[in-house]
Amino acid sequence: MLAALAARSVARAKGLLIALAALLCGFQVLVIVSAREIYRGQMFAELASLIPSGLQQMAGGLVFTSFTGLASFGFFHPVVILVFVEAAVFLATEPAWEVEAGMVDLTLARPVPRSLVISRTLLVAFGAAAALALLMALSTRLALHAFAPATAAWPRVETTTLLAINLAVLAWCFAALSLLIAAMVRRRSTAVGIAGLAAVLLYLVHVLAELWRPAYPLRLIAPYHYYNAPALLALTSNGWQRDLGVLLGTTALFVAAAYVVYERRDL
Amino acid sequence: MPEPVAALATEGLTKYYGPVIGIEDVNLVVHGGETFGFLGANGAGKTTTIRLILDLLRPSRGRATVGGLDCRQDSVRVRQQIGYLPAEMPVYPEMSGRAYLAFLARLQHPAPDAAWMESLLRRFDVSDTDLARPIRDLSHGMKRKLGILQALMGKAPLLILDEPTSGLDPLMIEAFVETIRELRAEGCTVFLSSHVLSEVEKLCDRVGLVSRGRLVKIAALDEIRDRMPRRVRVVFSQPVSTPPPTLAGTRIVRASPDEWIVEISGPAGPIVQWLGALPVRDMDIETATLEEYVLGLYSEGTA
Numbered sequence: 001m002l003a004a005l006a007a008r009s010v011a012r013a014k015g016l017l018i019a020l021a022a023l024l025c026g027f028q029v030l031v032i033v034s035a036r037e038i039y040r041g042q043m044f045a046e047l048a049s050l051i052p053s054g055l056q057q058m059a060g061g062l063v064f065t066s067f068t069g070l071a072s073f074g075f076f077h078p079v080v081i082l083v084f085v086e087a088a089v090f091l092a093t094e095p096a097w098e099v100e101a102g103m104v105d106l107t108l109a110r111p112v113p114r115s116l117v118i119s120r121t122l123l124v125a126f127g128a129a130a131a132l133a134l135l136m137a138l139s140t141r142l143a144l145h146a147f148a149p150a151t152a153a154w155p156r157v158e159t160t161t162l163l164a165i166n167l168a169v170l171a172w173c174f175a176a177l178s179l180l181i182a183a184m185v186r187r188r189s190t191a192v193g194i195a196g197l198a199a200v201l202l203y204l205v206h207v208l209a210e211l212w213r214p215a216y217p218l219r220l221i222a223p224y225h226y227y228n229a230p231a232l233l234a235l236t237s238n239g240w241q242r243d244l245g246v247l248l249g250t251t252a253l254f255v256a257a258a259y260v261v262y263e264r265r266d267l
Numbered sequence: 268m269p270e271p272v273a274a275l276a277t278e279g280l281t282k283y284y285g286p287v288i289g290i291e292d293v294n295l296v297v298h299g300g301e302t303f304g305f306l307g308a309n310g311a312g313k314t315t316t317i318r319l320i321l322d323l324l325r326p327s328r329g330r331a332t333v334g335g336l337d338c339r340q341d342s343v344r345v346r347q348q349i350g351y352l353p354a355e356m357p358v359y360p361e362m363s364g365r366a367y368l369a370f371l372a373r374l375q376h377p378a379p380d381a382a383w384m385e386s387l388l389r390r391f392d393v394s395d396t397d398l399a400r401p402i403r404d405l406s407h408g409m410k411r412k413l414g415i416l417q418a419l420m421g422k423a424p425l426l427i428l429d430e431p432t433s434g435l436d437p438l439m440i441e442a443f444v445e446t447i448r449e450l451r452a453e454g455c456t457v458f459l460s461s462h463v464l465s466e467v468e469k470l471c472d473r474v475g476l477v478s479r480g481r482l483v484k485i486a487a488l489d490e491i492r493d494r495m496p497r498r499v500r501v502v503f504s505q506p507v508s509t510p511p512p513t514l515a516g517t518r519i520v521r522a523s524p525d526e527w528i529v530e531i532s533g534p535a536g537p538i539v540q541w542l543g544a545l546p547v548r549d550m551d552i553e554t555a556t557l558e559e560y561v562l563g564l565y566s567e568g569t570a
């Protein structure tokens with residue numbers, strides 16, 4: 001039953017997933033081609049001078065001053081992160097659509113446990129985020145082999161892998177929040193609206209906390225804080241494990257709450 | 268001897284939507300092999316009752332059971348025994364009819380029997396070409412047929428059908444009625460919510476009338492027929508000055524010296540006896556249809 005439900009969801013989201021995969025992988029290739037040109041022209045200093053110091057500080061010194069940093073930029077470019085997160089939000093709100101469209105009246109009139117609807121959504125949203133992150137990592141490695149200058153220091157495989165894993169887990173966290181909201185409401189637009197807006201607002205909180213000292217304590221409430229790309233790039237500390245733990249723990253809490261809420265609600 | 272387990276029963280089943288009454292204290296028992304008609308005006312609480320049975324809604328109080336199993340506690344096992352046709356058929360418009368039925372079949376346990384499925388497709392005149400088309404391109408009637416097919420394909424012991432023939436042509440209505448009769452003969456129980464009272468008359472053994480969330484009447488169809496008012500038109504050969512009698516179960520609709528129109532409920536004997544002393548030239552008795560009877564109850568606010 002789970003396979004049938006998941007296959008149906010994937011079939012419905014097929015177009016979106018293909019488009020996203022093409023967009024995100026294409027962007028990775030574009031970033032690496034751009035990094036090659038900057039490397040060949042030795043224009044890192046000029047590039048760094050164009051970026052406000054605050055943003056440079058936020059992104060870590062390595063990003064705009066080295067081929068390694070720039071070639072990995074596709075994993076933490078704000079647009080990429082937000083597109084990734086918003087896609088996860090959309091996929092995770094399917095339970096609200098099913099209530100809105102009346103599909104639950106057909107699926108749950110059959111011997112399908114309610115929990116399976118949540119499990120199916122988890123499988124699809126989490127699986128899609130993981131698959132997209134994996135494709136981004138693969139396209140990065142392929143693009144490096146195809147376009148990167150042999151003399152440049154490439155991002156290490158571990159770095160690319162960790163960036164992809166962290167990005168996927170960040171998306172899971174927002175998918176879990178969206179799932180919880182979708183488990184409560186009757187309209188997908190409501191669920192996407194609330195969760196999507198929360199994703200954007202929390203990103204702004206993250207940026208604000210990084211750039212404005214008085215807002216610094218707020219950084220802890222933004223999940224983006226736990227996707228520390230500069231540290232991952234530098235591979236300097238093991239903080240990423242703690243960050244992943246926070247994101248996974250929050251995700252688990254939201255998911256557990258979604259199961260409970262959906263089990264108790266009127267459909 | 269222990270009483271047989273009811274195919275479907277509700278005990279004090281109640282659902283409030285905040286201050287609004289969905290249904291209140293609904294008590295009914297549907298016996299195995301019976302076809303039960305569930306009637307009521309729009310918003311009376313029919314769909315709420317059905318959705319409570321299916322555990323899509325959670326009751327404010329009371330409970331429903333199917334084959335002795337609690338619809339809330341044994342929800343999955345209960346739904347294993349139900350074939351459900353909603354009034355509004357939700358569809359995935361991009362799917363073909365075949366893929367849609369296959370998807371729903373994969374959610375059933377046990378899986379539908381292929382020979383029975385073939386037989387249903389033939390009965391309802393659904394061709395391979397129809398099944399290959401995306402559902403968005405199908406007519407309302409064809410979508411309804413898909414709905415009937417998905418509800419019947421599992422040969423569930425309890426069928427819950429909400430407005431099953433809405434949008435079907437007369438031939439398909441006949442095919443539906445025949446199929447339901449066959450399934451009933453095999454022991455299937457049918458809970459039928461419908462506005463088409465001719466269909467209810469054809470199929471149902473008993474009916475329940477629900478009004479403003481309350482079950483106001485349950486009766487066997489034969490019993491209702493016996494109680495249904497008949498309109499008696501009496502024409503006199505010469506003017507009659509005597510006024511019509513006020514007998515129990517009699518209502519005077521119109522009275523002139525040449526003609527009376529009287530509505531009677533119950534036995535016709537007393538009025539016939541009374542008329543014996545009068546110069547009756549002609550007499551015509553017209554039985555009300557179930558539709559007129561139920562509409563009468565609706566307008567009186569009884570149902």
